[in-house]
Amino acid sequence: MPTAPSRPVRWYNLAAYGSNDVLGAGSMAVISTWILIFYTSFCGLSAVQATIIFGVARVLDAFTSPMIGHLSDNIGRSWLGRKFGRRRFFILAAIPLLPSFAIMWVAGQGFWYYLVTYVLFEMVYAMEIIPYETLASEMATDYRTKAKFAGARILLGQLSAIGAAFLPGALIARLGPDDPDTYLYMGIIFSALFMAAAGLLYAFSWERQRPKGLDEEEAGDKPTLGAAFKALYRNLFSTLRIRAFRLHLGMYLGGYISQDIYNAAFTYFVIFALAGSTAIVSQLVGVTYIVQFVAVILAINFALRLSPSAAYRMAAISFGLGVAIFLIMYAAGYTATSSLFWLPVVFAGLGRGALNYIPWATYNYMADVDEIVTGRRREGAFAGVMTFVRKMSQALAVILVGQVMQASGFVSKATTQSPSALAGIVGVMGAGTIAMLLFGMFVSTRFRLNPRTHAVLLEEIEHFRAGARTPTTPENAAVVEDLSGWSYDRLWGNNPVANAQK
Template sequence: MAIPTERRVGYGVAIGYGVTDLFGGGAFAVIGTWLLFFYTTYCGLTVLEAGSIFAIARVIDAVLSPIMGYITDNFGNTWLGRKFGRRRFFLLLGAPLMFLYSLVWVADMNYWYYLGTYLSIELLSAMVLVPWETLAAEMTKRFDERTRLAGVRMMCSALGGFLAVSVPGIIMQFTGKDNALTYTLTGGIFAVIYFIAVLITWACTWEAKDVEEEYHHTTDSNRKSGLMNHLKYLLIDLLSSFKIKAFRQHITIYIFSFTALDVFNSVFTYFVVYALSKDTATVSGLLSIAAFVSIPGTFGFMMLMNKFNMTPSGALRISYSCIFAVLAFLFFVYMSGINVPTVVFSAVFVVLGLARAGLYYIPWNIYSFIPDVDEMVTRQRREGIFAGVMVLMRKSTVALAIMIVGVVLEFSGFVKGMGSQPESALDAIIGLMVFATAILLAVSFWMTFKFKLTQHTHEVLIKEIDRRKQGGQACDCNTETRQVIKDLTGYAYDKVWITKPTDNPLNGAAPAAIR
């Protein structure tokens, strides 16, 4: 059986893979920054109508991603999947559809036009990003190469976010600040960028050869066809992903740390304006500093794990510790009332930007190794399911976090538009930004001590998978490997690499050998 690690992943390939995150990190950054203003200023929509578009899209997106993950995991059974690849086919299909993005930014249309165009972008993002996120795990088994792929993609994501803010500002220099053409041109320019980026990724990436062969020569004899059956199997696969110990730990680290920054970001402006009595230009300046340094920060964390062999857990603890320090500094400034020089504040947000880079990058780097752990249990490659679950959890928790922040501020007596706020509202702002953020981060910090996936344990896992694929017997597995597999999967060695459906600990994910 061919081993899907014959081709090496250098920085050229990593850039080719990562540029699609110009779309992943940029498209919705543009939308988040400008679209509500565009809808209400140039499209004749009320705030309620515009808000309903985002709400409807959020609900639909929450189910699209796991469905897309299930489809790509099983697309290899189709003629198109066998010919074009179960993942990369959707990149080829999605590249020309990127021009739909330009239609979002057309002025003077009706509500249904804007609802339809925005939903088309949500569908397009699920169709492209879910299969694309699985490719890092398919392209290579090497820890350092997957780390490189994840690092470059996160730098491209940060660049996409930077372009989201800067490109419209540049266009405004020529069209003026109060011109709908600014946003129409912005949408067209980004549509071209995203089309080129996705096409480059399609040309530069590949899928695992043994996975392709597996799908060519096996069919699922235990699963029935039909829409309702596929929905049932989708639910079974989604739930079964949480039975993998490393994934449960990883999703805890991912959700709690990302939600911590969601809470911080959502109230930071209020903290600066009402607690520190500074203007919004200060907010923009500090967050711009943090955003800018996140690009070299991502590269720095990538080097920590590649060149210095630091474990993902160790690198995360550095990131979290720096954020704890920043929270302590902000709390001290508020409580003491001292006037901090701008250069000191800037330095603190350089630290925050570097730390934030690690917080965002490392969980997505870890994700690419989770399907290997799952393969040891199920003998399947289910990257799509794990990508779908991660996106589903992330979209759900970010919406929940922002809603909770709004509720807390509302009950604290916060009054929008006032130049000052009551003491109870200031206490709520501080409580959310400092203490809620710190508590959420503390959960992730604690979980890093339990998380056992490292470069060494991953190498042990991959060697054992390759050994079993080549006909190795369970009785020949050494003690260290047995312990590593138990630490990562949560199952004793005799419960993994199953050959009978009745022995499957995941209750529904049939092993590839009998599919």
């Protein structure tokens, strides 16, 4: 069945799409930098309690996200989906709920208040961000346009992360370092930005026109809650049978969990190990995000012209060097006031920016690899499963950081920490971050999706659509077999992955 012609992508479509990462990257930058120090310094929670809140919210979100992805794949058969779009309906519905971000930052409450408010925001976040992650594949078909969407997302996301770093510093300068309302005002400002970005996304995006009768062809009954949970496990196992997606997940987790561990420990590292302050943290993190912005621009060019996997390894080495220099300078007795600390910030920022971009650039092609295996488009399933794996692993990583800190003797609300607590902070930031980077680099050596192989993939998809069942050339067959993990005669629905979706 031929695909419908795509609409032209204008600069304002790219800008509107990218602006939504104010919610994606912006909220996560705020949370990863400030939430643990807010909980332990202004709310009286222990390191274990703070990281448990983070972990529980992530685990619940991990189960919610695949369900939303499944529903967004199937809601097109309903009146709501036909009226507002099967993806864009969720984005529209999330807009009035986004102020839930602000109520997370009310100081002086108890453990259960912070747990409930964090979980609430995570649910709203998933409701908006999962359908959003499918829109690049909906709005574009070719490699370069999808890469532009990924670049717009990460570039504007990095700008929002810069604001997330410097805004607390500006509020601290006005309100003082001990005023917890700093974080509440920050939450209110970002909630307004989230709503505006989601509105722009809805106004200037669209979904791929589905051939007439396809919804009825793919499924008969409307999805139920039970079907959504069943699809969670079915999609989890079926998507992991796509080789390129497995490798993509490994690179994604290596690049992002290394940053989760680094972010969770870095604020404590600066304040306690380097004798710094929240204002210095704001400056260092802000400059890191500025460098990341530059790194994304460089990574876009590398990923378009060269191999994403080679660019990934270069980025991981740069980030790892930044972490190593931080540790060497700490061991040499430098404090946070030293101007030399801008050196590791630059290395870390260059690596982190590229690591943020590359997995999302390659993600936009996963549905294409899946299509040659199943003969279907499952963008929502991949978005949900990717988020499920990410959230579960992120929850475990951050909880582990809290456990190590607590076991090392970390004391909440203390102005100084014991030598053993400092060793725990330094150790988890160094060893944990570098170990995950090495894992991601190893996986990247086996990932071979690039502009050339993606063009071959699309050529073979059209070959299948035309009714052919033999490869155009042996070389093309080898490429799609490497990407998919299946022999050519098992592609286009002739395999258990496709049968599991029926």
